[in-house]
Structures are given as structure tokens and as C-alpha cells.
Amino acid sequence: MSKEDKGIEWWRRTFQYKTGLGLTSELKAQYESDYSTILNKKQCIQCYKDRDWMLSYSPMIRFMTQRIKQISKDDDLKFDEKIICDVCDNTKSGGYHPDFGILLCQNRLRDKWHLEDTLSHELIHWYDQLKWEVDWLNLKHHACSEIRASNLSGECRFWQEFKRRGGFTFKIAKGQQECVKRRAILSVMGNPNCKDKEHAERIVEEVWESCFNDTRPFEQIYK
Known part of the structure; x- marks a missing residue:
């Protein structure tokens, strides 16, 4: 099947899924699996793109990461390794763990400004942990x-x-x-x-x- 034909087939199945016309339970399950994989990948790419932008340009994020570096005992602290994006199965948009760092819930973030607020929130937890050993x-x-x-x-x-x-x-x-x-x-x-x-x-x-x-x-x- 050519690339063009594959594209047409994907759109055909998409239309079937949206309308329910001529879609068997097996095809519906396959489409949901394919769509979920594509969506997760897009969300992941966008989440990391927005994260990197915030680390470089957001005054709030830059201020907090600088303050964290000042009080951290880790001389080789790399925020891009400690702030990760993934799919979450609850209603939170992010989380912080003292041993692992920050999780951004790529499927719960409305836009990059929501990511900025979420990341700011978790960075304050990180700061508190280092400052006061919460x-x-x-x-x-x-x-x-x-x-x-x-x-x-x-x-x-x-x-x-x-x-x-x-x-x-x-x-x-x-x-x-x-x-x-x-x-x-x-x-x-x-x-x-x-x-x-x-x-x-x-x-x-x-x-x-x-x-x-x-x-x-x-x-x-x-x-």
C-alpha cells in the first residue's frame, strides 16, 4: 500500500470511528489503540518542546531553577533530566518526588501556559524540599x-x-x-x-x- 493509500485508509477508519458506520468491534479497538499511540506521541513531543521553552525563556521558571541550583548539593544538576513528561492516570497536571524530580502530565496540560504554572508549582515544592527538608x-x-x-x-x-x-x-x-x-x-x-x-x-x-x-x-x- 502506498503512502497516499495508507493516508486515505487512516482517514476512512477515522470517519468510521466518528460516525460508527461500518465499524466492527475489532476495527474500533484497533483504531482506539492507534489513535491513543499517535496522540500520546504528539502530547509528549509538545510537552518537551514547551518544557524546554520555559527553561530557556520563562522569567518565573528561570528564577526558580536558579534558586534551586544555589541551594542544591548536586553540582551537576540538569533540569532537563529531572523534569520529564508522561501520561498520567489521574486528574493532576504534575507532581514532584524528592528522589526523582518533576513529572509533567502531558495528557492533562491545556497549553504551554498551563505547563508553566504547573512547573512553577512543582519547582516550589523542590525548593522547599532542599531548603527545609520537607x-x-x-x-x-x-x-x-x-x-x-x-x-x-x-x-x-x-x-x-x-x-x-x-x-x-x-x-x-x-x-x-x-x-x-x-x-x-x-x-x-x-x-x-x-x-x-x-x-x-x-x-x-x-x-x-x-x-x-x-x-x-x-x-x-x-x-
Whole structure:
């Protein structure tokens, strides 16, 4: 089969899949497998492309990576080896692990600006780990870093929250604080040492004032 014929066949199967006309269960399963592979590859390429752009040009990302290098004991730290893209099976857009680095969920990122906020969030966790040796099973430690990451990363800026919460459901007054608190509670709820939502809310409240007002390594933040 020629390259052109293969292209026509792919489009034929795509049309069948979208409409359901003349598509057997076996062909549908094959198409879903092929489409998933192609989509994952495209997402992966775009994720790494956006990651590299941010590492080179984003003021926020460059600032955080510089601060991390300053306090890291790893003299040969390479961020392109510690920040990887992959498919995630949950609703998070990224994650940080002290032993491995940062995971960017290529299938959960809306665009490169969402990647920037996600990467900023995880870099703040990385900074906190190096600066204070965070015990991630300690709920107060976890809550404090989550508050700082959501507050400092930019993911709770007005426009981001406006889009995320469906327009005018977002309150302008104290919107930043509400967003940060909500996201911190959700994250702490996922900690194995957290009993329930009420437990997470109590822990976040206990550390709220000191952690929300701690803007290190920034002198101040603009909401």
C-alpha cells in the first residue's frame, strides 16, 4: 500500500470511528489503540518542546531553577533530566518526588501556559524540599508547601481561576486566598496520613497564616 493509500485508509477508519458506520468491534479497538499511540506521541513531543521553552525563556521558571541550583548539593544538576513528561492516570497536571524530580502530565496540560504554572508549582515544592527538608508524610509540612506552591506559582491568579471555575462563579474579593486554600486542602486530602476533608481543612488552617505570607524565594508576589 502506498503512502497516499495508507493516508486515505487512516482517514476512512477515522470517519468510521466518528460516525460508527461500518465499524466492527475489532476495527474500533484497533483504531482506539492507534489513535491513543499517535496522540500520546504528539502530547509528549509538545510537552518537551514547551518544557524546554520555559527553561530557556520563562522569567518565573528561570528564577526558580536558579534558586534551586544555589541551594542544591548536586553540582551537576540538569533540569532537563529531572523534569520529564508522561501520561498520567489521574486528574493532576504534575507532581514532584524528592528522589526523582518533576513529572509533567502531558495528557492533562491545556497549553504551554498551563505547563508553566504547573512547573512553577512543582519547582516550589523542590525548593522547599532542599531548603527545609520537607517530610511529605507530615501533614503540616505538606500543607505548608502546598499553600506556598499554589500561592507563588501563579496558578491562582485571577484569570486562571476565572477560567477554571467557570467565569463569574469566581469571587474577586479574596479570590487568591480561596483558590490557594481550596487547592491545598485537596492535595492534603490525598496524603495517606489524612483522615478526611475536615482533617485536611483543620491542618491547612493551622499553618495558613505563616505559610501564605511566606513568599521565599521571592521578595513579594503580585496577585
